[in-house]
Amino acid sequence: QVAGRPAVTLELVRHLLVDGSHERALALWRPLAAGTSVLVSGCMVEVRLDDGDAFHDASLELTRAARNFLLEVSPGRPPLYEVARLAREAPLDIAQQEQRDSLVELVAEYRATVASLDGVFGAAGNAIYLHGAEGHGVRELADAVASAKGDHAVVMDGRILQTQSTRLGELLREAFDVAAVHQIPLILDGFGELTSSQGAALMALVGPKTPLVLICGETDLSDLLKRCVLMSMRVTPPRDEVTQVQLWAARLPREVDTAAVDVDYLAQVYPYDRRTISAVTRLATVRAVGAGKSGIDHDLAVRAAATFAPTSMSTLARETPARGTLADIILPADELDVLRRIIEAGRTFERALAEWGLGRLFSYGKSLTALFVGEPGTGKTHAAKILASEIGRKLFVINVDRIMSKWAGETEKNLHEVFTAVGGQGGVLLFDEADSLFSKRVEVSSSNDKYSNMLTNTLLTEIEEYKGIVLLTTNKPKSIDSAFERRIMYMLTFTRPDADHRRRLWEYMASAGAPIERDVDFARLGAQFDLSGGEIKNAFLRAAFEAYSRARPITMAHLTEACREEYQKKGKVS
Known part of the structure; x- marks a missing residue:
């Protein structure tokens, strides 16, 4: 429009573009009001109606986005949106493919219906609202639906947009105009819960012939706003193992070789959401x-x-540092061999269940369970830490005192919470000194007996349904209920060390690098003092602290005196 010349009016457009009667033209223009936008023959125009003008005399003006597009003028990068190539970090998993296909089909059917209505439109606009928690793949699904129309979309950051309440309508309008000019979808990403005013401003712009709008949010729309969109879909993470496998496989990087990665194992042990899996692979x-x-x-x-497993749990279980290798534990050869076989099984049992089809034979009882038996100080807990470290998993020690509750049903709830939480992290469960929880069931003669038996049954069920590694330690193996014994796959008895074993334990303590006098005879110490591994550790540290405080190396006298003190603690005479 040039000053002093006639404007392009609705009446002129009717003569140029619309065949038929004046009434049909009015039916086309009637939904419009002054200040609205409409797509006409591929260009965005605004309707201007001055006071006193008849509606058909309203002038039409190109929007700024349309003028820039036609004149090939770059408006510069807008502050809150961009014309972006659609993100495609990885191929879609099966669940996402099905959701994408159904939404693309819905949009196609809607467009065909709108075309057949010949200007008479329903209330719903050409918009889809996708919502779900962070990491569930909401934005990925939006990209996938938008990519059905090409490689680009107008992407607007809702997190920033919602801080611009005074300019909300203006900024949304500009993004809609750019999408219409380029005939590409509009993705509104990062919306939290839409307020009524935000929703109204957004839905006022969405019409049957506007570009496809994909809104990504966290919570569902109100019933009122649902009427303004084609569909509101909740995006949920995959629940079954098959989909988890597809999820991991789809997100393995293509730039490097990943043939050695066992995705079945990762899917079972680390059932993460889409965003976390992408972060892991990066x-x-x-x-x-x-x-x-x-x-x-x-x-x-x-x-x-x-690395991405949660670092904290409830007070029911304590994550314990798992460090060291088999070289860091001193055991007789036969005991060390059993521990080595448990570690090897821990590395591979889930793959064996999956690849050899063994997991399909059993609906329960797929966990790897081991019972460590031995006197205090013989290395049971240390062996559990070595096991977890060797197979690369976190170790969680169950706090039995906090598990047990005097309130009805609370103990069972606590047990379920622990098994669920640790299982979700692929961790190793350690019930240290498990006698109180795994004791034998008794004849019911009181309510306490009945409660104790119910607790044992609950534990049996949780272990049967667990798919990870469960370790139990005890120095009272005969108190363990026989039902648990039948479910224990490995049993390792830690014997009290003999003289040669004690010598090796003393030598291992000295291998850290502490200064040792030449007069120290570890074989003599091993033969003279009948100590467990834990007691040897205490004696060595006591001798080291004494020597360090006097700025001297550790002598035979330091170690002998420390051993006698260990005897005195037990009421023995050296």
């Missing part, structure tokens, strides 16, 4: 490249996945 890739590797091996993938 971390594994960075570590592989940093180490000069050509690909990601299974151990690297597992350690990256374990």
Whole structure:
């Protein structure tokens, strides 16, 4: 429009573009009001109606986005949106593919219906609202639906947009105009809970012939706003193992070799959401490249996945540092061999269940359970830490005192919470000194007996349904209920060390690098003092602290005196 010349009016457009009667033209223009936008022959125009003008004399003006597009003028990067290439971090998993296909089909059917209505439109606009918790793949699904129309979309950051309450309508309008001019979808990302005013401003712009609008939020729309969109869909994380496998497989990087990664194992042990899995694979890739590797091996993938496991649980279980290797535990050869076999089984049992079809034979009882039996100080807990460290999993020690509750049903609830939480992290459960929880059932002669038996049954059920590793330690094996014994896959008895074993334990303590006088005879100490591994540790540390405080090396006298003190604690005479 140039000053002093006639404007393009609705009446002129009717003569140029619309065949038929004046009434049909009015039916087309009637939904419009002054200041609204409509897509006409691929261009965005605004309707201007001055006071006193008849409606058909309203002038039409191109929007700024349309003028820039036609004149090939770049408006610069707008502050709150961008024309962006659609993000495609990884192929879609099966669940996302099905959701995408159904939404694309819905949009196509809607467009066909709108075209057949010949200007008579329903209330719903060309918009889809996708909502779900962070990490559930809401934005990924929006990208997938938008990509059915090409590689680009107008992307607007809702988190920033919602801080611009005074300019909300203006900024939304500009983004809609750009999407219409380029004929690409509009993605409104990062919306939390839409307020009524925000929703009204948004839905006022959504019409049957506007570009496809994909709104990504966290909570569902109100019933009122639901009427303004084609569909409101909740995006949920996959629940079954098959979909979890597809989720992991779809997000393994294509830039490096990942053939050695066992996705079945990762899916079972680390059932993460989509965003966390993507973060895991990125971390594994960075570590592989940093180490000069050509690909990601299974151990690297597992350690990256374990990094994202929650670091804190409830007070019912305590995460315990799991460090060391088999070289850091001194055991007789036969005991060490059993521990080695348990570790090997812990690394591979889930893959064996999946690849050999064994998991399909049993609906329960798929956990790996081991019972460590021995006197206090013989290395049971230390062996559990070594086991968890060797297989690359976190170790959680159950707080039996907090598990047990005097309130009816509370203990069972606590047990379920622990098994669920640790299982979700792929952790190793350790019931240290498990006698109180796993004791034999008794004949019911009181309410306490009945409660004790119910607790045992609950534990049996939880272990049967658990799919990870459960370790029990005890120095009273005969008190363990026979039902638990039948479910224990491995049993390792830690014997009290003999003289040669004690010598090796003393030598291991000295291997850390503390200064030792030449007169120290570890064989003599081993033969003279009948101490457990825990007692030898205490004696060595006591001798070391005494020597360090006097700025002297550890002598035979220091160690002998420390051993006698250990005897005195037990009421023995050396």
